Amino acid sequence: MPAVNKARRLKQAPRAPDPSTLERMLYYLKLTREAEYRIERVLYRQGKIVGGVYVGRGQEAIAVGSAIQLVEGDVVLPSHRDFAAFLIRGVSLREIFCNWMGRANGPTRGRENTLHIGNLRLGLIPIISPLGDTCPVACGVGLAFKQRRQQNVVLVHFGEGTSSRGDVHEAMNLAAVMKLPVVFICNNNAYAYSTPASKQYAVRRLSVRGAAYGMPGVTIDGNDVLAVYAGAAAAIGRARAGEGPSFIECKTFRMSGHSAHDAADYVPNELFEREAKKDPILRLEKLLLSRCLVTPQRLAQIDETVRKEVDDAAAFAEASPFPDGAEAVEGVYCGERCFWKDRRAGGGPGRVPA
């Protein structure tokens, strides 16, 4: 299994990943795909997951190609479909499965579901359901970096539907005015629940919004992990150099319903078929094979590792206890005898495990 990115300082990130990074990206793509599959298509259908289930099938390259570049102290605020960001930053699959299944030993101790997992040590601030709210929060993270003359960056992901919300506007404007080290990444997967992009905005490319605030705006192929990598590298480089925020529109497609209970009848089947051909995992596999950066045997190994990891996490979570109901009333306030003491998440970001 590829090692986790070493903490380091980069003035300017390279625009293209080295071979080991390429393999790590493939691994995370596959791990994400398999883990989400298990959650959405197996555990949910078995009734083992209660509550909403959202997956990022088909759009995994966005989180992978961007989060892979983060270093110690950086922060990411993923959307509800950026599973890979959590893995890359160092949240274990076991933790994630426990959270999804409401177990006591999950990172939120059963208070939250899905990817609502925060960990400041790992530089992760989770989404909340009111969409767009994380964009201003990302600005504040960037502001703290700037105030402390820290060369860190913040990535914040949101869907094209979310781009309609006022908070996204206020945040992008604030970031531009204050020159904050924030990278705004729009995961444009063509639908917001049942609403197609044509009913969400009236421009050809959302990246034109960058210019409206005074920051670079680009539209890239979000299913091409190398394009994401390059686009994110440029934006991260700008941010680290103190040149301010950027906006990246990643074009992709939601290869699932909005959530597990949604059959997505409103999406024409041709679209699914057309988009399936652009699958980011297949594309990266093909590339690595063609460049002889990976062998078919190695691919099989990765698949095997991934399957085992997911098996392990699912089994671990299923065997984990539910919280005691009475815990519900604890830990509303941060104070001396903190409910969270042993797993305290506060106090600024720490280090990504080396």
Add this chain to the structure above:
Amino acid sequence: MPAVNKARRLKQAPRAPDPSTLERMLYYLKLTREAEYRIERVLYRQGKIVGGVYVGRGQEAIAVGSAIQLVEGDVVLPSHRDFAAFLIRGVSLREIFCNWMGRANGPTRGRENTLHIGNLRLGLIPIISPLGDTCPVACGVGLAFKQRRQQNVVLVHFGEGTSSRGDVHEAMNLAAVMKLPVVFICNNNAYAYSTPASKQYAVRRLSVRGAAYGMPGVTIDGNDVLAVYAGAAAAIGRARAGEGPSFIECKTFRMSGHSAHDAADYVPNELFEREAKKDPILRLEKLLLSRCLVTPQRLAQIDETVRKEVDDAAAFAEASPFPDGAEAVEGVYCGERCFWKDRRAGGGPGRVPA
């Protein structure tokens, strides 16, 4: 005194005003200037106006050059500095002064102050203090027009400071997606209270925001009433033709403090001096004289009329009674025995007095 615009239907408004419209515009510019002067520099200082006093000195051309083109059924949502819009739509100076002075016979019966005057018969929806809130409301007005296949338009004014608020974004996006007949007019007077435009946004021209939503965006000289007229005419024409919203940035300058108690020490004196030379009234006077569309005698006449009207309104308001305190608890809800019955403002816009 020039007659009020006759109600009529226009597919495409002419881009340049005829001579009688030019004189009417001059009249409204002067009437506004004089009325605001009386309020801010006389009555307020005499302690006869309690509460905040905001004026639009120097930027009167924006409301005049746009509202003058409205016809029966159109609606305008002015900013807190668009005094002229109220006059042009047919609110009397007496009513406005009574409102400002909290009198019982003012249009809000003392419940509201300043230009918070609504009148649906006259197609006027007032601002509320939380800035930007009127932009979504303007969309709803436009939506009703569209649903009813009514060829009317909506104008909504807001400051460049207000453009930072999420509601403006949500409204502009909604209007573009739904192709609503809304004209967004940004009164860019270089300051938001003490905050200069450079701390408000990071682009050279706010009009670039138009393109970000998929609507035309132009920047024009807001101190040139003819430029405003032409810009508004184009946008209104588009809207009436069902071609959707437009965005007009009117560059101007706030020739006053933010409010009457603000000496605006934060504005460099040179700026005031430079901007004073661009005064919209002087410019229009000069133009009309040079084209022999008005004589110096006629100008003096207008000044005299204006002074008398303002004298009359101020005297009327001063002589008007305050409301009875017990009225405070009436009319919270619209119902059968409505407090507002006799002056009912609801039920769709009516006609502009011919």
Add this chain to the structure above:
Amino acid sequence: MAVLTHLEAIRQGIWEEMERDPSVFLLGEDIGAYGGAFKVTEGMLEKFGGDRVIDTPISESAIVGAATGAALMGMRPVVEMQFMDFIACGFDQIVNMAAKIHYRWGAAVPLVIRGPSGAGVHGGPFHSQSNEMWFVHTPGLKVVVPATPYDAKGLIKAAIRDDNPVIFYEHKFLYRRIKDEVPDGDYVVPIGKARVARAGTDISVITYGAMVWTALEAASQLEPEGISIEVVDLRSLLPYDEEAVLASVRRCNKVILLHEDTRIGGFAGELAATISEKAFQDLDGPILRVTAPDTPVPFSPPLEKYFLPNAQKVAEAARRLAAY
């Protein structure tokens, strides 16, 4: 008469109003082709067309503001919040714009904002809230909280016909779990009139929304113990039926205030203040509250269960009070 679920009753109410009055139209996210996240508006796009069933971008503030603008023009917009939790994103437009217009300058704002609220379906902190008190505390609004299919249909019609902004809470736990006979044709349940859901003599349980069913369950449990519970279903919180509340207190002389919402600043406080001012002489025991504790709504089933009031908790309070 047909047997309808809570959800179907709401749908039928909206449907009939749209047939009756061409100025009624719907605005919200995914309400058109998809029929709404809970399918309340299913079939309406086909029936009433895209001019009257409008899918919007994700922008709650613009949605509420646009509805207000249309209402000022004499239309009767009915806004769906996909979950009532997200009403916080359109909050300013509701409390500052829509709520205050009539008082400020006299215009009518016939606007309904409706959507699913409440917990019990493991929705976590952002798909489970009961946030009615923000609006109960905003003069100029009306706040409606039906408990039965009959009331849901009659009250949504009253809300749509009302000339004021009405916030209409639909409890998602009731949507498909509660069924009842509902008259086919037109009827209206007036806003502001409570209903005695069950008559009793010993203790009055005053409540609203999904908790009406909890109170009824507790009443059944207590009957064999010889404790007679009266259940008052408020139906609307702003305005609320003070007379009905006081009358029930005067009948039973003991009172429990029950809501799913959290405790501090919940509606029980308002009721307690009114009762302890106006029925002080009639009280034979302390006023007890049964509410959710003051926390966000937790996700995991055991936590959520602990969080929510239920029949057992009501019954315990009633036993304590009966013994007083």
Add this chain to the structure above:
Amino acid sequence: MAVLTHLEAIRQGIWEEMERDPSVFLLGEDIGAYGGAFKVTEGMLEKFGGDRVIDTPISESAIVGAATGAALMGMRPVVEMQFMDFIACGFDQIVNMAAKIHYRWGAAVPLVIRGPSGAGVHGGPFHSQSNEMWFVHTPGLKVVVPATPYDAKGLIKAAIRDDNPVIFYEHKFLYRRIKDEVPDGDYVVPIGKARVARAGTDISVITYGAMVWTALEAASQLEPEGISIEVVDLRSLLPYDEEAVLASVRRCNKVILLHEDTRIGGFAGELAATISEKAFQDLDGPILRVTAPDTPVPFSPPLEKYFLPNAQKVAEAARRLAAY
């Protein structure tokens, strides 16, 4: 000891905290060169520099959200709302993002949102609101409402040092009208402890904010009539000092709940519920409320005067209650 106005006491408290702790910084509209609409932050830009006194665009939601993000990074942002009325524009970020983070995943959110609230200066419906109840009803927040310069300084310090989001209400009517001796150096008034502003024996008036002064005025008026009023200043509403409230009720046995905020859903309800549950036996008369009526705040002086509670209204209620 120096004699400071309410406003100066707040300024001094913030100033000292900024000197003490480099992670404290200010964010808001016109707070830098201009020193804030009411001049609370005057001189701070010069003293602490542009990295710590930051003028923002007009975007309350971004301001609150950014402050939350900075707080998560270990900073201690103090946000100014130019008027507390505009907090509605950042509402969702407060109630959904900031308030719930600690409960959801354990991080600390040391954030203060402060600004002028309240009526009495003819500010009209949007510069006069008392909207504290929205936040009192949001678990995870703290809500502080000082009445005296001493408390204002000590409580703003406590708020800044608190690891939770605190909403800090400054009454604009008190800003320059109230002066008092305030210790120069460092002291903290703990959040959650009430204060007996005046001891008495007959009737307890429980209140907060500017109304503390109204209660004291009423108490003076009633003294010659032989009615002894105790005035309890709550200082904070979330958490609030239940013990102090109950102790005062037990001393006086009669109680008036007073606030400037409107009635339905106001804090008096919460107090009434607690008292009528936990001090039921101690009450010798109905619990009376003196509050603003349920309307927006009107502009014109006679209307605003009618709207606001005052000493006369409190005294009348007290006479009624004394005669009970």
